[in-house]
Amino acid sequence: MRFGEMLALAVEGIWVNKLRSALTMLGMIIGVMFVIIIVTLGQSLNEQVAEEVEGMGANAFTLLAVTNEDGQRGRLTLEDCQFLETTIDSIEFVVPIAYANYTAAVETSRAKKGTTLIGTSPDYIKVDQMGFNQGRFFSEAENQVGRRVAVISQQMADDLFGPGSEAVGRTVRINRLPFQVCGVTKPQAALLGIEQSTTFIPVKTMLAMSDDKDIQQALARVKTGDQLQAATVQSVRILEMRHAVKGGFMTQTNEEALEQFSTILAVITSVFGALAGIALLVGGIGIMNIMLVSVTERTREIGVRVALGARRRDILTQFLVESATLAAIGGSLGMLLGIGFGALISVILEMPVVISLGTILFAFGFSSAIGIIFGLYPANRAARLNPIDALRYE
Amino acid sequence: MITIDSLSKTYNTGILMVEALKDVTMSVEDGDFLAVMGPSGSGKSTLMNILGLLDQPTGGSYRLDGVDTGSLDEDQQAALRNGKIGFVFQNFNLLPRLNTQRNVELPLVYAGVSRGERQTRAAAVLQSVGLLSHARHLPNELSGGQKQRVAIARAMINRPSLLLADEPTGNLDSASSYEIMALFQDLHRQGSTIILVTHEPEIAQLARQIIYFRDGRLVSSEKVEHPLDARDLLEEWRQEQGELI
Numbered sequence: 083m084r085f086g087e088m089l090a091l092a093v094e095g096i097w098v099n100k101l102r103s104a105l106t107m108l109g110m111i112i113g114v115m116f117v118i119i120i121v122t123l124g125q126s127l128n129e130q131v132a133e134e135v136e137g138m139g140a141n142a143f144t145l146l147a148v149t150n151e152d153g154q155r156g157r158l159t160l161e162d163c164q165f166l167e168t169t170i171d172s173i174e175f176v177v178p179i180a181y182a183n184y185t186a187a188v189e190t191s192r193a194k195k196g197t198t199l200i201g202t203s204p205d206y207i208k209v210d211q212m213g214f215n216q217g218r219f220f221s222e223a224e225n226q227v228g229r230r231v232a233v234i235s236q237q238m239a240d241d242l243f244g245p246g247s248e249a250v251g252r253t254v255r256i257n258r259l260p261f262q263v264c265g266v267t268k269p270q271a272a273l274l275g276i277e278q279s280t281t282f283i284p285v286k287t288m289l290a291m292s293d294d295k296d297i298q299q300a301l302a303r304v305k306t307g308d309q310l311q312a313a314t315v316q317s318v319r320i321l322e323m324r325h326a327v328k329g330g331f332m333t334q335t336n337e338e339a340l341e342q343f344s345t346i347l348a349v350i351t352s353v354f355g356a357l358a359g360i361a362l363l364v365g366g367i368g369i370m371n372i373m374l375v376s377v378t379e380r381t382r383e384i385g386v387r388v389a390l391g392a393r394r395r396d397i398l399t400q401f402l403v404e405s406a407t408l409a410a411i412g413g414s415l416g417m418l419l420g421i422g423f424g425a426l427i428s429v430i431l432e433m434p435v436v437i438s439l440g441t442i443l444f445a446f447g448f449s450s451a452i453g454i455i456f457g458l459y460p461a462n463r464a465a466r467l468n469p470i471d472a473l474r475y476e
Numbered sequence: 477m478i479t480i481d482s483l484s485k486t487y488n489t490g491i492l493m494v495e496a497l498k499d500v501t502m503s504v505e506d507g508d509f510l511a512v513m514g515p516s517g518s519g520k521s522t523l524m525n526i527l528g529l530l531d532q533p534t535g536g537s538y539r540l541d542g543v544d545t546g547s548l549d550e551d552q553q554a555a556l557r558n559g560k561i562g563f564v565f566q567n568f569n570l571l572p573r574l575n576t577q578r579n580v581e582l583p584l585v586y587a588g589v590s591r592g593e594r595q596t597r598a599a600a601v602l603q604s605v606g607l608l609s610h611a612r613h614l615p616n617e618l619s620g621g622q623k624q625r626v627a628i629a630r631a632m633i634n635r636p637s638l639l640l641a642d643e644p645t646g647n648l649d650s651a652s653s654y655e656i657m658a659l660f661q662d663l664h665r666q667g668s669t670i671i672l673v674t675h676e677p678e679i680a681q682l683a684r685q686i687i688y689f690r691d692g693r694l695v696s697s698e699k700v701e702h703p704l705d706a707r708d709l710l711e712e713w714r715q716e717q718g719e720l721i
Contacts, residue, residue, distance in 0.1 A: 391555065
């Protein structure tokens with residue numbers, strides 16, 4: 083019996099019991115849908131982070147002060163940044179980053195909002211490329227004298243001055259101190275849909291607002307990629323000498339950060355993937371169950387087919403094709419739903435939509451395979467039926 | 477065509493051994509029309525199952541067209557069932573989901589015949605049993621007699637040399653029974669070898685030879701000296717009905 087006819091027969095069998103088939107497929111639909119959603123989202127997230135890291139430049143690395151084994155903590159100051167920039171030839175620039183470990187309050191007479199407050203130097207926009215809707219980033223001169231100027235996000239400007247209002251030149255209060263808005267940034271791709279309301283002010287202004295003279299991080303960029311490794315080692319060595327704290331500093335290249343993120347993401351994806359896999363397994367068992375029912379119902383049919391010349395493998399194939407078709411149809415529906423929902427969620431979270439052919443083929447192949455594996459037992463049972471008993475079955 | 481030598485079949489039901497066939501020896505020639513009679517449990521059905529290669533004997537040999545069927549593997553037996561043997565059952569055994577034409581085509585499906593040729597041949601056999609107009613009907617839209625005619629068309633479509641019918645008229649009224657027997661007689665005249673199990677002596681008289689089974693043994697065989705014509709019986713029956721009304 084030809085395969086095309088087997089397939090037609092299987093589809094016919096599935097169609098005759100529409101409700102039953104639909105309910106049986108539900109397990110496969112849900113399982114495959116979740117697998118696709120999870121994989122799609124994971125890939126989207128990875129893509130987005132990769133894009134961001136790409137934007138920061140592959141040649142950049144982060145310097146952090148940490149606590150060493152003896153409990154001593156390294157320190158990072160503006161002078162350190164200056165020193166590294168001038169002493170290490172391969173380093174193009176070092177951007178200090180000071181941030182408040184609290185949510186700063188930004189207010190006007192109209193509204194009061196919380197923000198992540200970052201003090202940095204104008205070089206910052208070279209590593210975090212941001213667009214401006216109004217105005218500009220603050221200048222080196224403004225930084226040097228510690229002027230109270232601030233770069234705020236579009237969302238913040240809308241909240242503080244009303245949508246569409248001119249913000250540049252106007253005054254906001256940050257932690258009660260008056261600042262003049264010098265620029266409004268374009269909305270950035272929000273990581274996981276969390277609107278990042280960051281306010282940038284000159285690092286010197288930031289440090290002047292508190293007693294703390296230390297910064298938390300520095301971002302350094304080397305002139306060419308091959309100097310990256312050497313520059314990180316050199317930087318750490320110099321900082322250890324300057325502060326006499328061995329092991330008090332750490333570097334992380336963007337590449338490493340990306341790798342780390344990808345690893346975490348892979349673990350999360352696998353865990354959820356495994357859960358979805360269990361759903362698929364349950365779907366498979368559902369198919370096996372219904373196929374067993376189908377074999378029992380069609381016992382006489384099997385007897386008749388054998389009497390008319392069907393070989394055991396014809397019967398086996400007939401039921402295998404039917405269960406594989408059932409699973410594959412369920413898998414395909416689940417795949418379509420998964421792609422749909424995955425894309426929808428990606429769009430809502432403002433992430434790039436990634437739909438890989440590999441995932442689609444995998445879902446289709448995997449669900450068919452489940453159909454075949456869970457169809458084997460019922461099909462084999464059908465093929466092993468004694469034709470005489472089968473013909474007598476009522 | 478068929479040579480059976482000391483054939484026996486023993487079932488082990490788990491509690492007791494049942495000897496369904498004991499030392500049966502017989503032969504059937506090409507073109508024979510044989511009626512098999514005997515009480516329930518006499519071994520008729522077992523014999524038919526073995527002749528139809530649906531069951532294996534536990535002793536003796538069965539040669540079909542010179543081939544020792546005991547030496548064949550499952551696939552070869554399936555091929556013989558498909559090409560050489562046609563089955564007609566008491567309860568018709570049409571597949572309820574398939575229409576008349578597709579039921580009739582079934583043996584050709586397993587013979588690997590193309591769809592186009594299947595349709596042509598199905599139309600031809602349906603024409604010969606007078607049911608071409610019912611090709612699109614489902615089995616539950618047919619009368620008992622019509623169902624059995626479809627079943628005969630299905631049994632004949634692969635032009636088998638041996639037709640096995642297990643109480644083909646058992647579920648039919650008299651008129652339908654005569655009609656079915658008339659079909660068998662036509663097939664016999666065209667050269668088919670037919671073996672038919674029946675309870676009814678009147679039906680058996682429409683064959684050319686009658687063999688009797690009792691307790692798993694072949695106890696007697698007699699030639700039907702003056703075979704009746706099923707069409708005559710049908711005509712007589714109709715007249716009787718007319719007189720009654």
